[in-house]
Amino acid sequence: MSRRIDHTLRPFRGLRLPYLPPLLHWALAFTTGAALSLSHAGLPIVVCAAAIITALALSSIARIDAVARRRRLQLILLLLTPALFAVGFWRADDAGLPSNSLANVDLAGQTVRLTGVVVDDPQWRNSGIRLLLDAETIEIGSERRTVNDRLQLHLPDPQDVRYGDRIAVNAVLTPTSESSDEYLQWLADQRIAASALVRSGSLARLSSADLGWPQSLAADVRSALNRSIRDALPPPLSGIGQGMITGRRDAIDPELRSDLNDTSLSHLIVISGSNLTLLITLVMAASAWLVGRRFAALLAILAALSYGALIGPDPPVQRAMWMAVVFASAHMLGRGASALYAVSATAALMVALEPYVLLDLSFQLTLAGTLGIVILMPTVSQDFLSGQRGIAGAIRDAALVTLVATLTTMPLIALHFERSALIGLAANLVVTPLFGWMLLGTASTALLGLVSQTLGTIASWPLAWLPLQWLVLVAERTAQLPG
Template sequence: MQLWRLRQRIHVSWVIALGCLFFVVGVWLAQYVPLSAWWMVAAGLLAVFGVWRRQVFILPCIVVAGLLFGICYGSIISKGLAVYKPLIGAQVRLEGTVKQDPSTTAKGLVVLQLDHVRYESKDMPGVIWVSVLGDSEAKRGDIVVVSGKATTGFGTMALTMFMAKIVSVRYPQPGDIGRVVRDWFAEAIRKGIPEPEASLGIGYLTGQKSALPPDLATALQIAGLTHIIVASGYNLTILVRLARRAFVKISKFLAVFSSGIMIMGFIAMTGLSPSMTRAGLVSGLSLLTWYYGRKFHPFVLLPFAAAITVLFQPSYAWGDLGWQLSFAAFAAVMIVGPLFQNYFFGEKKPGVIRQVLGETVAAYVMTIPIVVPAFGVLSNVAIPANLLIVPLVPLAMLLTFIVGVTALAIPPIVTYVGLPANWLLEYMTFTAQYLAGLPWAQTKVNPTWWMIAAYIVALVTICVYMQRKTKFSLRGVNIVE
């Protein structure tokens, strides 16, 4: 019997998922164990053999193949970034394109992330991090020349420059069309909704966090609500579900087409941040499988999406917090949340409040091992804050959109049309600031590595127990339904 199980054939999707998982692990290991590209030949042979046989006792071949592919690929990218080493400690002038919306630190520094970097007319790989003092007119898609002292990079950044000087800014035409359309529509919204509520509504609708006042941004962070105003999967999921449900009664093709347009349009406005890369990929794959009447098991979709994003940008695996949080939250919504619901409430389909509460608790417990070591604090008001605000976010997005359209079509009445949106956003702003202002809103924590490991083991054990107890099949979970 045991021998039969060892020779049992595994579905190809699970074999690919296992290879993708260890590919990501391999890219991470490339920081510490570089390998020559020739090892890819051995990895290819092991992968072909493993996919051909697809038996339980052959799975170690897939594991080794994934690791070798990941380490070799990560090593190639790492060697490419070595061109920055001679610049460390020197005063340099670099040219680059602003990759994401500029952000402002607590000290008033404007932070730019630049890609398509050029140094002395040579193209340079990777992304660099630059902070400049004072206001900057540069926006996403603009080309800037900065001057300053180059220092060692961190996380996904190949190089950093602190307190740099902007020498010049060029504005390509037509530039980043998605950003231009977003800013144009945002200005229309501000004609009907005052600040800071306008920036909050724009953040919901377009994922633009940079326009938020610093005090409101801090309050949202303390209250555990940042995920609803950054470019994240939550905003995109709301829009995709709305488009799918609006057109599915007409035809499945129209539902998928409209949802696909929604995904591409939202990504064009927000930019390809790590969380949006994940959200767009997961939503697109989920839509396709739904259209063809098939289902993506979360344990297959999760590593597959992770591998695709790391293939697109290997540095995500080297310490990008947004990428890590995005996948942790995705696992919470697709795996932990449904298990919680089924264990405590049975097969009864959850309503809006129960679904939001379940997803909030799941995301909270799943992101603790990432958030606590990174920030050293734990939000004590995240669950009540999410329960009081998150169910109203779709309505806030709709009302904010109506205000923008009215400002463009019938400007004289926009002030009156904007009142419902303003009242709702005022409630959200007040709730977030009140909860964040409580003395016990957050707790400082300094966990050791074994505490984090024990927490993860306990969480996995609880999930396995709930699945065994309920016999719940995760295969039926689809993020777009």
């Protein structure tokens, strides 16, 4: 490095920041650029962020001597960091709904005819059924045109509709673009073009779902697990158990759901990325002492893939599944220290493929929880996942993993549930540390119930009833507090 360049980099060397490889800088730069674009940040904020990203890259360049080999290549890659910031900003700006989307069409309350395919399991509500539809055509009066939008449908009356069915409905659309309604804004962030209220009795099934044997098998397994949980646990605990294990959200008692929302605990009762990440890490921590770190990581990978196949093509679960696979693979290959690089690169790749995932709470919780475990666990437990301290070490690691994941996701929970931030923080602090017990205990109860209903009922009390009842008790009591 020339004397002039060395003199220029001297202030950045004074920052005393450790050398970070280009992959981390690229992931941070790209993701930051995309986040600022999606949040419509002003020019001063964008310029400041770009300056910080560049300064961090220069601080690593100033410590390039710490690199053992390929210094010139790493120097060139680090110099490209500001360009990745710009690419991320452009990618997110270019990822919005197209101008011809139904989100931008003013239909003024007209009734239209829609055809499309149901792309998620129907969710039952007190007011009817909620569906996600990938719309194919729309008829407005005598005009018929092809569309390529995702819509959320509300059916006021019970219907026999299944995932994969091709249907036609008469509905009144409410576009999500430029809406001042918070719920419609949230739908827009999920790239849902419009909310549609279906006219009663207008639904027609054009063709039934043509599921292959893997999807049919997964549906049968979910049904059997739901039945096992219902037989072993009383309501409303059985509804919570079904939501946590199989993702059946409509089984949860509406009044309890309201209490859970008010106390910021609702993220615990549905399948989410952060919950799956925590589950996989608990599997690794609990089995490393018995079968060794690498085989425990292999078990975690198989568990993640199996669970992802069981739940189906739910995007948050699929994203969390692959992030968990990457995390476990780094440990299986004996490169636990590289888990941070692998997880960061995977997250940046997901953002590159679909920038709007940054607005998804499930993705945010997944990333925060995973990075918290990757960064903090080796500090608080130097032999994390080593399996060297037997069952006592496994129990300790499982407890620490839950605590770390709770602390690193708490700021996001407070941010998204700001209406009851203080109450929510307190409720999460006394409930979330028991989440591993809830999840693994309920899953064990469901599996034992498949073997014998009596066995499942007997085992449910210590395995699932106690932690789930604690969740209900905290939610009901804290929901009554003012604020």
